[in-house]
Amino acid sequence: MDSSAGHTPEPGSPDEPVVVLGVVAAPGQAIGLARKLVEADLTDHIQTTFPGARWQLELLEAGVVQPPAGDAEIVDATRDLLLEHEWDLVLCLTDLPLHVGKRPVVAHANAVHGVAVLSVPALGATGVRQRARGIITGLVGQLLGADADDLREHQKSPARSALRHRVRQLGTDVDEAGTAFTARVLTGNLRLLTGMVRANRPWRLALGLSRALTGAIAAGVFALVTADIWLLADTFGGIRLTGVALGSIIAITATLIIGADLWERGSSRQTREQVALFNIVTVITVVLGVAAFYAALFVLSAIGALCLVVPQVFGATLDHPAGFTDYLEVAWLTCSLATVGGALGAGLETDEAVRDAAYTQHPAEPI
Template sequence: MATNDRRRREIVVGLVATPPDYPAQVVARLTAELADLLAERVDADVRWTVREGWGEVAPRRDGGVEALLDDLAQRRADARWDITICLTDLPLHTERLPLVAQTSARRRVALLSLPALGLRQRRAVRAAVPELVARLLADAREERVPPAGPALAGRVAAVHRMVGGTDAGERAYVASRLAGRVRLVAGMVRANRPGRALLGLSKLLVGAFGTAAFALTTNTIWQMGDALGALRLTAIMLLGLTALVAWLIIAHDLWEKPDPSTPAELARMFNLGTILTLTLATAVSYVALFAGTLLAAALLIDTSVLEQSLERPVDVTDYLMLAWIISSLATVGGAIGSGLEDEDTVRAAAYGYHPEPGGWRDEKDT
C-alpha cells in the first residue's frame, strides 16, 4: 500500500486563513479532513496533501477581490503549492451582489467568503472547498483529474448563480440580492463571534449589577416602576441599550472610517457587523441582568414591604415591572463599567479589528 501511495500523483492543496482569527479556526478543522474529502469527491487516484497557513492580519482592502487573489497567488508560488484556497471573513461584493467564492485558473487560486455562507458556515465550507479545488483543476486542464461534478450552486445553498468568463477560468459565484444580503449580515455576526464580545463585557455586567443592587433598596424606584406603563418601560429599555452600544463604539473607537485602504462600502459593512454584534451581546447581558435583578428582588423585598410602599396588593407582575425598570437604568450605569474594560478585549467586537495572534511572526517567516 505504501508503494502504491508513492507512485500516485501528488497534488498539494494549501489552505490560507486571512485574517488569522476566526478563519484560522475553520481552516484548522478543515485541514484534518480535507484530504479524505478530496479523495471522495474529486479523485481517489490522487495522493492529496493539505497544507495550512495564515494570511495577513490586515488583508488588503483597497484592491478588492483581485488584490486578494494576487496576494494568494504569490503565497502559492512561494510555498510551491499546486492549488491554494483562501478562507476570509471579509464581506465581498461583485456586480453589487454578495460574493460567495471566486476561482482563478490563471493564478490557480480561489477564495471563499465565510460571511456570505450565512450561519452554518463550517458545513458549507466542507461542501464548497472540494468543489473549488475540482473546478480549478478542471479549468487548468489537469487531465489526471476529471472535471467538477455538480455545480457549486448545487452544493452550497448560499450560491445563487455564477458570473464571469468561463473560458478564461475566472469564475465568481454570487448570492441572491435580497436573501444573499440577509445571509451575509447574519454570517458577519457569526464570524465576529458575539460570545467573545459578551465575555469581554464582564466588567460592564458587574457594574450594572452593582447599580441594580443599589436601586433595589430605593422605594422611589419601586413607585416609578408601578407608575410607568409597559410602553414607556420599553422605550427606556431601548434607549438604555442604544446608549450603551453607542457609548462602547465611541469610547473604544470601534467605528471604521473610510480611507484610501478601506472603501466606503466595506467600511459600512464593517460598522454594521460591529453594531449587530454589540447589540446582540448587550441584549444577552440585559437578559442576564434582568433575571438576576428579578431573583434578587424576590429574595430581598418582602411582599408586605412592597405593598406598603405601593399602597395596594402586589403580585408577580409587580416584581417583573420592578426588575424591568431597574435593569434598564442599570444598563446605563454599566456603561461606566465598560470604560474599565481592557481596550483589546472591547475592540475585539469591532468587525474590522483583528489582533495579531501568537506565533504570527514565526509562521510568516517560515
C-alpha cells in the same frame, strides 16, 4: 454588489469581475515563503477552487507590528493596509505566534474584517509550502463567509454555489450612494451577513467585558433596594418602561461602538461595500450581544427582587398589595438602570478588550 443580475461575463473578458487578494508578509522567512507560493501556483489554485471572478494577488513585504503584539493588533494593522491599498481581502504571513483565546493556532480568519493571518513558524520544518497552500485556501473560504455546509456545496458544484456568487459580488465595483447602496449591501449579502454575525457569537460579548459587567451589577444592586425605584416602576407603565429599556440598550451599544472606534469609513469607492458590510455586522453583533446582556440582567434582577424585596415593605411603599407583576416591573426598571451602569463600565474598557469580545476569530482548516 453584482450589477449584472441577468448576465455573467465570460472568463477573460474585460467585464469579468476582479478580486484582489493582498498578501502581506514579514521580512525573512515569511516573505520568502510568500514569494514561492505566489510565483508557483497559488493564484491558479485559488482561481480553480473559488471561481466566479478573476483572482489577482498583490504581494507586499511589511512588518505590520512590532513584537510583542497580540492578535488584535495584527488584524487591525493588516486591515489598515487593506483599506490603504484598496484590496478586497488580505492575508498576512507573520513570524509571530498566533492565539485564539489562550489556545495557540497556526492560522485564523476574521471574515468581518476581511483579514486572515498565518503564522509561518507554526507550519513546521517540512512540507511547508504544500501545507501553507492548503491552509491559505481554507482561510480564503472563511473570508468569503463560508461555513462547512457552504464549502461542501461548493466542492460538489462550484458553478452553482453561493460561494461563486459571493466571489463575483466581491469583484464587482459598486458606485451607488447613500441609503440605496446600504440597502443593496444588506439584502444582497443577507446570507453572508448571517454567517458573519453567527461567527462572531454575539451572545458571548458580555462575558468579555468585565468592567461593563461590574458596573451593571453595582447599579442593579443599588436600584433594587431603593424605594424610589419601586415607586417609579409602579407608576411608569409599559410604554415608559419600554422606552427606558431601549434607551439603555442604545446607550451601551453606542458606548461600545464609538468608544472602541469600531465604526469604519470607506476611503474609496472600491472599499465601500466592505466597509458597509463591516459596519452592518458590527452594529448587529453589538446589538445582539447587548440584548443577551440585558436578558441576563433581567433574569438576575427578577430573582434578586423576589429574594431581597420583602412583600410587606414593598406593598406598604406602593400603598397596595404587591403582586408578581409589580416585582417584574421593578426587575424591568432595575435591569434598564443596570444596563446604563454597564454603559459607564464599558467606557472604561480598553479598545482591544472590546474588539476581542466583539469579534471572534476562528482557526482555519485546509479544504
